[in-house]
Each structure stands twice: as C-alpha cells, then as structure tokens.
Amino acid sequence: MSAVYEGALQDLVEEFGKLPGIGPKSAQRLAFHILQSESADVSALAQALTEVKKRVRFCDICGNVSEEAECTVCQDPRRDRSMICVVEEPKDVVAIERTREYRGLYHVLGGAIDPMAGVGPDNLRIKELMPRLQDGEVKECVIATDPNLEGEATATYLVRLLNSLGVTVTRLASGLPVGGDLEYADEVTLGRAFSGRRAMD
Amino acid sequence: MSAVYEGALQDLVEEFGKLPGIGPKSAQRLAFHILQSESADVSALAQALTEVKKRVRFCDICGNVSEEAECTVCQDPRRDRSMICVVEEPKDVVAIERTREYRGLYHVLGGAIDPMAGVGPDNLRIKELMPRLQDGEVKECVIATDPNLEGEATATYLVRLLNSLGVTVTRLASGLPVGGDLEYADEVTLGRAFSGRRAMD
Numbered sequence: 001m002s003a004v005y006e007g008a009l010q011d012l013v014e015e016f017g018k019l020p021g022i023g024p025k026s027a028q029r030l031a032f033h034i035l036q037s038e039s040a041d042v043s044a045l046a047q048a049l050t051e052v053k054k055r056v057r058f059c060d061i062c063g064n065v066s067e068e069a070e071c072t073v074c075q076d077p078r079r080d081r082s083m084i085c086v087v088e089e090p091k092d093v094v095a096i097e098r099t100r101e102y103r104g105l106y107h108v109l110g111g112a113i114d115p116m117a118g119v120g121p122d123n124l125r126i127k128e129l130m131p132r133l134q135d136g137e138v139k140e141c142v143i144a145t146d147p148n149l150e151g152e153a154t155a156t157y158l159v160r161l162l163n164s165l166g167v168t169v170t171r172l173a174s175g176l177p178v179g180g181d182l183e184y185a186d187e188v189t190l191g192r193a194f195s196g197r198r199a200m201d
Numbered sequence: 202m203s204a205v206y207e208g209a210l211q212d213l214v215e216e217f218g219k220l221p222g223i224g225p226k227s228a229q230r231l232a233f234h235i236l237q238s239e240s241a242d243v244s245a246l247a248q249a250l251t252e253v254k255k256r257v258r259f260c261d262i263c264g265n266v267s268e269e270a271e272c273t274v275c276q277d278p279r280r281d282r283s284m285i286c287v288v289e290e291p292k293d294v295v296a297i298e299r300t301r302e303y304r305g306l307y308h309v310l311g312g313a314i315d316p317m318a319g320v321g322p323d324n325l326r327i328k329e330l331m332p333r334l335q336d337g338e339v340k341e342c343v344i345a346t347d348p349n350l351e352g353e354a355t356a357t358y359l360v361r362l363l364n365s366l367g368v369t370v371t372r373l374a375s376g377l378p379v380g381g382d383l384e385y386a387d388e389v390t391l392g393r394a395f396s397g398r399r400a401m402d
Contacts, residue, residue: 005295006266006273007257008249008252008256008257011249011253012249015250018242018246019234020234026222028295032291033220034254035254039254042253043251046247046248048213048216049247050243051213052213052232052236053238053243056207056236067208091229094229
C-alpha cells in the first residue's frame with residue numbers, strides 16, 4: 001500500500017502496521033479510530049505504552065513479569081515454597097493462576113528448546129532454575145511446558161537434568177480436554193488419554 | 202478475563218482492548234510484544250499516537266484529513282477544479298487516489314444517511330457542499346458513496362438536492378468486479394451490470 005496519507009497519520013498507520021497480527025487494513029482502521037478518539041483516551045494509551053517499558057521488568061528469582069525486583073508470587077508468604085512450576089512464558093503463569101488450583105512458586109524459562117529457531121538450553125533460564133531446586137526446601141518440580149514438539153523436548157531435557165537433584169519431577173497430564181468430544185480428539189491426544197487412564201474413585 | 206497482570210502491564214492490556222477489533226487475547230499478545238520491544242520502537246508508537254491528535258485535523262474546504270487548514274488536494278493547483286467527488290470517509294479519498302483515474306477535488310461527508318443509527322442529512326457535511334457547487338466553476342459532481350443501503354440512500358438524497366443547481370450529477374458505475382467470476386456475482390450486482398451494459402468500441 002503506497003503512502004497516500006500525510007505526515008503524522010501515515011506515521012501512525014506504519015507504527016500500527018509493525019505490531020504482530022495487524023495488517024495494513026487494520027493499521028489504517030486503528031489510525032482513523034485514534035484520529036476520532038478523545039485526546040484523553042489517546043494519551044492514556046500512549047502513557048500506558050511508555051509506562052510498561054519504564055516500570056515492568058522481570059522477577060530476579062522466577063523470571064515472571066514484575067514491577068519490583070521480586071514478583072508478587074515470589075514475595076507472597078502464603079505461597080507453598082515446596083513446589084516450583086516450570087512454564088515457558090509469563091502468560092502461562094497467568095493461565096495457571098486463573099485455575100486457582102496451584103499455590104506454589106513458578107519458574108519462567110522464557111521459551112522452549114527449538115533447534116530450528118536456534119533456541120538451545122543455554123538460551124533459557126535453566127541455569128537459574130538449578131540453585132532454586134537445590135536449597136532443600138523444594139520437594140516437587142512440575143513441568144508445565146506446552147504440550148507441543150518444543151515443549152515436550154524441553155520437558156524431556158529438564159526431567160533428565162533434574163532427576164539427579166532428589167526432587168520429584170512431574171509433568172502436567174495430557175488427555176481429553178474437558179467439554180470436548182471424544183470423536184474429534186486427535187490420535188495422539190486420545191492415545192495419551194488411554195495411557196494416562198485412572199482408576200475411578 | 203480477570204486482572205491478573207500487575208499495574209502497568211494490565212493497564213496496557215486494557216488500553217489495547219479498547220481498540221476496535223482487538224479482543225482480550227490480542228490485547229495480551231500486543232502488550233507482551235511491547236514489553237519485549239526496543240524502547241525506541243515503543244516511543245515511536247507512543248509519539249505517533251500523540252502527534253496524530255496534535256497535528257492532524259480536517260480540511261476546512263473538503264473535510265479530508267489534513268495537517269493544515271486546507272488539505273494537499275485542495276491546495277494542489279494541478280487538480281481539475283471543475284469536478285467534485287463526494288465520498289463518505291477520508292479512507293475513500295485514499296482508495297480513489299490510488300486508482301490514479303481521478304484528478305478533481307473531493308468532498309468528504311463524514312458518513313452516510315443511516316436513520317437506524319440516528320444519522321440524518323444534517324449530521325453530514327452536506328451544507329458545506331452546497332456553496333462549493335454554486336461558485337460556477339464546478340461542472341460535475343460525482344457521487345461516490347458506498348454501494349450499500351446507506352450509501353445508496355445518501356446518493357439518492359444528494360441527487361435530488363443537487364439537480365436544481367445546474368451541475369451534472371453522476372454516480373460511480375455498479376457492475377461486476379474486475380477479476381471476479383460471473384457465476385459468483387450476487388443477483389443485484391449482476392442485475393446492475395445488465396442495466397448498465399455498454400456498446401463495445
């Protein structure tokens with residue numbers, strides 16, 4: 001799309017177009033929305049953008065997003081310090097927190113092992129995880145990487161590495177999604193559901 | 202989705218979520234993208250947002266977007282001042298400019314007549330159009346409102362209003378889209394294509 005808008009409007013269309021998942025048409029629609037929005041609303045967005053870069057950092061301990069040196073989970077005295085759940089990204093922490101099933105600590109790797117994208121174990125926060133598991137307080141390490149190729153590879157790598165530390169290493173269950181339809185489950189998921197079947201109480 | 206992020210990050214997720222076509226998941230993805238972007242890139246976006254509100258206004262004459270009292274089209278001495286093309290929105294000007302078929306002036310109505318949404322002729326820039334057509338220089342007024350219900354209603358209203366001014370009023374041709382497939386054209390479009398058929402040169 002050629003640059004037919006003038007100056008500031010074209011700049012904004014281009015800036016929006018750099019965001020992930022925003023194509024040229026969406027960028028144009030967003031720019032016109034901004035043009036017709038109240039100045040206060042636009043300032044709020046501009047302010048929120050700069051504040052995030054200024055204030056949000058990563059927790060020194062677990063790597064989750066935080067506005068202080070330690071995140072709210074790591075600081076919270078009510079969390080169960082005998083468990084650490086290993087996830088790929090900060091959004092996974094949010095997803096697990098939403099279940100209200102888990103009260104332990106987290107460790108955010110910052111991705112998964114993916115040789116095709118040049119991501120090896122050294123690019124992840126694995127060396128920061130080791131000392132946390134060796135302080136004697138942690139009893140269980142739950143591996144909650146994504147159930148895809150990269151996540152499984154990372155889980156396998158971690159299990160091998162951590163088994164020598166005397167900590168119980170567990171993996172989230174794979175199986176049929178709740179509310180799903182058995183008929184539509186893929187073979188791998190259905191196979192996992194079979195091999196992971198449980199005696200009914 | 203409950204607010205589980207902290208402070209600044211949650212603020213940004215909420216601000217992104219207010220934009221049209223950005224759902225909660227996209228807002229979250231965009232916020233994390235910003236968090237991981239270079240500070241300079243984020244500043245550029247924040248800057249572009251405030252600059253648009255500060256610098257972009259609407260042309261006093263035609264209502265198109267502009268950074269000065271008169272837009273570049275109205276200021277351009279090479280434009281054909283005997284023609285005015287009436288469109289709904291500034292993006293329509295961009296679309297027509299891209300064809301390079303039209304060298305006249307524009308008039309942006311700021312929408313179309315839509316009684317269901319409470320938009321009547323008085324809410325559009327129709328009263329600003331009238332004196333422009335009465336200066337004796339303009340010979341033709343091309344109505345280029347959208348070929349939908351509201352656009353057609355607006356065109357019909359304008360044709361009635363303008364016919365008394367001694368200016369030729371024309372409407373963009375409706376018909377089969379170029380590169381389209383006759384078989385897939387809807388009945389109304391195909392009907393228009395028939396009634397608008399031309400002798401081949």
